[in-house]
Amino acid sequence: MSVQNYYLPESLGEALELLARYGPDLLVIAGGTVAMPLINEGVSTPVQVMGLRRTGLDEMARSNGNVKIGATTTLTRLLEESPVPLLRTAARNTAAWTIRNMGTVGGNLFSPPPAGDVAVALLALDAEVTLTGSGGERVVPLARFWTGFMTNVMQADELVTAITLPVPTGKTAYIKYGRKQAHTPAVVTVAAHLVVEGGRVQQARLALGAVGPHPLRCPQAEAVLTGSELSEDAITEAAQTAAGECDPFTDAIASEWYRRKMVPVYVARALRQIAQEEAAS
Amino acid sequence: MTKQLLNVVGQSVHRRDGMGHVTGRTTFVDDIQFRDMLYLKMVRSPVPHARIRGIDFSEAEKVPGFVRALTHRDVPKNIYTILCLIGVGPDEEPVLAEDRVLYKGEQIAAVVAESEEAAVEAASRVVVDLEELPAVFDVEEALKPDAPVLKPWGTNYFIYDYEYGQSNPCRKVRFGDVEKAFAEADYIVEGRYQMSPIEHAPTETTGCVVKPEPDGRYTVYTNTQALFFTLDNSALILNIPFNKLHFVGGTVGGGFGGKVDVIVEPIAILAAMKTGRPVKYVFSREEEMRCSSTRGAWRMYFKDGVMKDGRIIARKVTTYADAGAYNRHTPYAVTKHAANVAGPYSIPNVWIDAYCVYTNRQPGSAMRGFGVTPASFAVEVQMDRIAHTIGMDPWELRFINAYRNGDVRPHRKVVEDATLIETMKAAAQLVGKELPEHLLAMNSWDREGGHHG
Amino acid sequence: MAKHRGVGMAAVNYPTGMNLGGDPSQALIHATTTGTFVITLSSTDLGQGLKTVIAQIGAEALGVPFENVLIDTADTDTGPHCMGTFASRATHRVGNAVIRAAEEARKVMFEVASEELEVAPEDLETDGQGNIRVKGSPEHSINIVDLALAAHFKYGKTISGRGMYIKPKSEVDPDTGAMDPDSTEAHACTVAEVEVDDETGEVKVLSIKSAYEIGRQVNPKLVEGQIQGGSLMGMAHALYETTAPYYPAIDHAPGGFNEYIVPGPQDQPEIESVVLEYPSVNGPFGVKGVGEMTANSPIPAIINAIHDAVGVWITELPATPEKILRALEEKRKEEERGAE
């Protein structure tokens, strides 16, 4: 059955009403970069669809040490206007110009691995997701947003409306390793945020993409780093620890074996970037 | 070099089709449409090897816009082989599968509908009752006695030379005496090489639009690389006179060999014949990737006998082309491969067995370099390994062994326009590789050195 | 852990035309009264530029300006038979057919010009600028438009020609493999420079530099186009492309360009080339052909460069980072075993 209705609500309220009316039968798209290829191929055959482009959820604002990014902010705007360098780097490493003009920050949370390159950066920045439903808003840490491959904590009547993150106080690094320079799925994506004071890591956040059912934090590797000097030994130990915390898969781009091998390599490279920057400052 | 005074040959004049291309006014096949045009979508096998127990179209027929379905029963001469036109046989590939499918993505039934969306949906609702069978994907596994048999003649390899009353399991080349030379060689260097199956990946997918004409003929707008070849095969499959078909093409959005197959045209013409309406059948990108022909994979085993001075005195090669499920162009590619797999070198003793092997894989076919690409890959890596083994500069090894004009190649043809040495010298100069005097003195016309005018 | 540079080379031949011959192509030429010479074919242009190079060969063979030659191709109702565009055959086969058709058309042109200029046909020549003139006396000439008009209205002649080229079909000896598998042989030698990361197995191709010998270039810029595109395709075959990432298994077959890796604009290395011309005996103006071979030599050159860089032979394509990393691990283990 072809699409019966494609709704383009002009406000969040209107969008929530539609969601309340159709519940899980309503396919929600924003940029369409994930859903449309499947619809074009006939793999996905939704009947009721809602597009979020006109809901006005694309505000990007900075206040009280936080950055709030509306869910439908395009990746191009994130690249050009985000006050957070890590997010600009992540956006630059996602897809290509044409697709970044369409794809959204909120939509990136729903991109199945190995896609979801911006979500990895958001995870390392301790972002929170604002979910808005008929009962109002609730805020969920991004680290607890996903529950499995393409599953999450959202209720059927909820939308992701914003992503909020504290302006990073430490140093950050982001590396996406793909087989091509651009416009390519990841073998592994690493995002890190470290606060180093007095030569010691005070706070560490490390996130990986493309090596699990969804972007992952690496709490054990973070624990290895926290309190230690950012030495080569600590970096190596953290990198090895991270390898044990991921759950890689095999696809056309890379095997599980290779992805697991690349996790410590690229975690170490990301951490070394920060160490070098730290040493230079 | 002969000097000829030429006016326009040798000039970089602009492309004749360039203005059309940069304005987007060039007409490609998918740009063609007619008001009452139907769309054809294919029901394909979801598994690599299965027996077909039945097909149920009842749900598909309920889709609004469904016009009709086509099965092998609708195809007059359903079993064909593309190269029958140049005497390669026997026929062995169904246009639409009959009782069995041999690869994932194989065409089972066609659905024709009023819109592309309806055709996609109707095709997705066709239920094919399949009994999955054991499949074989490796060329050497396929040749083992316990492998599932894929071909009606009982083997998983193409039989060569039946036209000479022989049945050879491979294309053979025999030149000199390799075993005797191996016994005399200072070194034996062996190697195993494996090419991957590769998709042509043109930016324009394969397709055609067929329009029934008032005079009972059919105009076929197609991006085939070979108009008459496709026309002839289509007419044979449909059992209609050749002159009922009118092919129009000549503008192809990248071919690389992938548009030499005859896959979309016969079934689209049939659909137009059965409905009396124009029909479009264009591959989706996914079909182009997963179902259309590939450059078939190739496995090659080399054994070379080499002297300390670098002369290769014997080369024994056994190779297996992975044809996938059907012939397409692979039997012919194997012959071309056999002619070239000793490389552009003068080797006095050569022994080649080249097999065309069937597996449960999407068929391999023609692609840029047809049979020679795997040969060049294996030969040239093997040359470096020989150089490494005997401690010689890889350039020198190639200069020493390069064929010269007047040499006899393993297929017995006398070399008449070799310039390998000159080409290597030019490459060395381009990259600043300094070649020793004795190599610079060599040329392709005189094995003893000296200069060519 | 480091990045290692390496250089590798490969030298190859490439045969022109369908392997065993028997692959004909025809061309018809006729002049209209506008001075346009229409070359009618059923050959297809895949993007390599057939329509352009055949017009060049036709103009050259007819002795008329390129602009006056029109290519009318790829309609089986009007165009004579062509086997197709593959096997690096099109310029060679169709070009030869066009030359033969042009010879016939030229004969009529010279007959008519001979009447108009009142000199023997053998004393005439074309100037390539649209005139037929008397040798040694260029002021005595006739423009091809006037010539075409005169032929048609005054002498009742069609300026036309038929051309055909076929290399007779060769048989293969079943016992020895004796055969005639080419019309002519073109050659290439490629030198590739790579950088291999021994920690990840990643290969970055820095440059692909090649020499080609292709008989004669009809259109150097179009030849360069084949070289640039073919070199990148060869690099992609060597490093990226496969429809069966875990061959021989069929799992994870790519369904599109996301998973099937075709290099993008940022993945292109430096590609440089020189072209030698040793005209072939049987090609049109000595052409050999260049289409297919450009993708061949980069593959082994890159594999050899990887060996030069890190000492492993990757003999299964594509040479993915994973295969290189596994080979490097194996090599390290062997070295450790050797050291014990």
Add this chain to the structure above:
Amino acid sequence: MKPKIVSFTLNGRPVDVMVRPMTTLQNVLRRQLELTATKAGCRQGSCGSCTVLVNGEPMAACLLPIEDVEGQEVLTLEGITPLHGLHPIQEAFFENFAVQCGYCTPGMIMVTKALLEREPRPDEATIREALSGNLCRCTGYQAIVQAVTDAADRLHGNGGVS
């Protein structure tokens, strides 16, 4: 599934199309309006052959439901082709042999148009990054990159900084 009317500006002119829900801009252009310069190489957003400009931004027409361009300005290759001759970007592609089979060309030119409006003098790295969503199987890209540089010269004169 009721057809509806969508209005937008196409190549400077207002158009109204009657469509079924969620028809892609690509299908509207190619099938309904018969403007076929916008190609259909993959319909997955991965080849770039269908790139058009929406309010000046390059987008993949294959991923864009037509309803999303209601009231917007869409520019296709047809819209930049002058009545006589070629647009300077088209000239540059033609003159530099940046075209082989021609299938990727419309998308390449549309991205170039958007790029040169933002950056009159892009360096090579910028050009390659801008075109990274556009695949070409024939040319190997070098001629295309040259064409973009040349187009910048043609549009902005070649006396400036490069």
